[in-house]
Amino acid sequence: MNKYYDHIHTKHKYMEGVSMDKTPKREGKYLAKFGGGKAFPSNYGIYVEQSDQVLSTDNFLVGSSYCLPGQKHEAHKHPEHDEIIVFLNAVGIQTVGDDEVYEVRDNDMVYIPAGIPHSIENISNQPLKMVIVKVNKGRVRE
Helix, strand or coil, rough: CCCCCCCHHHHHHHHCCCCCCCCCCCCCCCCCCCCEEEEEEECCCCCCCCHHHHHCCCCCEEEEEEEEECCCEEEEEECCCCCEECCCCCCCEEEEHHHHHHHHCCCCCCCCCCCEEEEEEEECCEEEEEEEEEEECCCCCC
C-alpha cells in the first residue's frame, strides 16, 4: 500500500470494504483529464470540454472552467442547450436573465435554461472553478 491509500483508509469510512489491490492510473477510456479536451481560452479564464474525450453523444457535454480573480465572463446565451453550473470553490456573482443575481459559493449549483442570458464574475482572490454540464447540446429549442 502507498501513502495515498493509507490516507484514504484512515480518513474515509466510506472506503471500508473496498478492495485497494489495484494501483490507480491517470489514463484510460473512462477518464477525461482537465486540459485534455477542446479548450476555449479567454480574457476571463478558460473553458475546456471534457466528456467528448470519453463519450460521443448529443445529449450532453461536461466541461470544466475557471474565472480568474476580479474577472467577468460577460452576458451571453446558448440557444442550443440548457446549462448547469456547479461551483467548486471561491465566491462569484452569477446573473441569470434580467433579474436573477446570485452570490455563488463552493458546491452551489445554478440552472440556466436555453436562450437565457447569463454571466459570472469572480469576486474572490482565487480562481473560481466550475463544472459545466450542457444538456441537449446542439438541439435548438423551439
